[in-house]
Amino acid sequence: MKIKQVVLRQLKMELLYPFVTSFGTEYDRDFILVEAISDDGISGWAECVAMVDPFYNEETVKTCWHILEDHLIPIILQNEIEHPDEVSEKLFSHIRGNYMAKSALEGAIWDLYAKKQNTSLASLLGGTKKKIDVGVSIGIKDSMDSTIEVIASRLAEGYKRFKLKIKPGWDIELIDKVRKAYPDIPLMADANSAYTLRDIDRLKALDDYNLMMIEQPLAYHDIIDHAELQSRLRTPICLDESIHSFEDARKAIKLGSCKIINIKIGRVGGLTEASKIHDLSQEHGIPLWCGGMLESGIGRAHNIAITSLPNFTLPGDTAASSLYWAEDIIEPEVTVENGTITVPDAPGIGYEPNLEKIEKYMTHSKTY
Incomplete structure (x- = not known):
């Protein structure tokens, strides 16, 4: 497979509601779309999930554009590709870090390759599910009553798991109040390294509230202190920011740093690495779920595909497009019915990018 052209487009889309975590508030989403075009004119699409500021990790929209433009795209244009696994395992292996930039270009090649094979991306990755269970992530609100109102609304829509963002001073009292209102809902807390x-x-103290897990309570690069913490908690710890690779996952599992892992495709460098972590976790009995980065429909489609693999046994964050955007940039939009998303069986990601809407939100683009 020969890639003849790569197009980068930067978009800015306003969120329907501000999303507040322990490290800040997002009102809109700046992101990069990557389109890889083969010599026979077929396009593959993916989304770079880096943020404008280096708050979640060290990558940003600007650094990813630089790495894509100056390092990754030239490599892709100069090489024949037999299979997408070659991108991370061979072509990009000498470039350190920059996982989100790598993932974006690799993901576009996965989509393109699946289309050329006339198969869905989910099937190509080894996915077995026809439907996936989904939950919802609820940011820090102005009041605890507002949080409960959001839970009531999302519960009525059928979502199967509720993730509450917490930080010191917005944790035990919040969880206590939610548990009193909803004693039995699947509930978890996400700290984003705030402790x-x-x-x-x-x-x-959170052990008393029957939580599914506490996600990333300690430092974003830590697995040692998490191992100590997990040994003293009944509640499972889920690692997010600490897991950037198969090797990170292997070491965390060996140390007992967590009992659950959250996979974000961009954070681990792409679908190839995500699949390897899936197989390792399955072998060790560590359940997975797919996290979210406030993606547009294109990034959301990649999340749906990876979640179709069998060891993604916990509901993920891939909620409906309508929870985040006045309109999405794909056709059809991602929809949720009774807490599930149907995994598309059309070739590639299974959703069609809407070029008219993409251009509406595009701030600039460049073709290589």
């Missing part, structure tokens, strides 16, 4: 081991008593 240290000095907060262990506060974190241990």
Whole structure:
């Protein structure tokens, strides 16, 4: 397979509601779309999930554009590709880090390759599910009553898991109030690295609330302190920001740093690495779920495909397009029915990019 052209487009889309976490508030989403075009004119699409600011990890929209333009795209244009696995395992292996930039271009090639094989991306990855269970992520609100109102609304829509963002001072009282209102819903807390081991008593108090997990309570690069914390908690720890690769996952599992792993395709460098982590976790009995980065429909489609693999046994964050956007940039939009998304069986990602809407939100583009 020969890639003859790559197009980068930067878009800016306003979120329907501000999304607040322990490290800041997002009102809109700046992101890069990558289109890879083969010599026979077929296009593959993917989304770079990096943020404008280096708050979630060290990558940003600007750094990803630079890495794509100056390093990754030239490699792709100069090489024949037999299979998408070659992109991360061979072509990009000498470039350190920059996982989200790598993932975006690799994902476009996966979509393109699936279309050329006339098969869905989910099937090509080894997915077995026809439907996937989904949950919803609820940011920090102005009040606890507002949080409960959002839960009530999403519960009525059928979502199967509720993730609450927490931070010191917005944690135990919140969880207590939600649990009193909803004693039995599947509930988890996401700390985005807001705590240290000095907060262990506060974190241990969450053991009383029958949470599915506490996600990334400690530092974003840590697996050592998480192992100590997990040994003192009944509640499973889920690692997110600490897992950037198969090797990170292997070491975290060996140390006992977590009992659950959240996979974000961009964070781990692409679908090839995500699939390897899936197989390792399945072998060790570590359940997975797919996290979200406020993606447009194109990134959301890649999440749906990876979630179709069998060890994604917990509901992920891939909610409906309508929870985030006045309109999405794909046809059809991602919809949720009774807490599930139907995995598309059309070739590639299974959703069609809407070029008219993409151009509406595009701030600039460049063709290579």
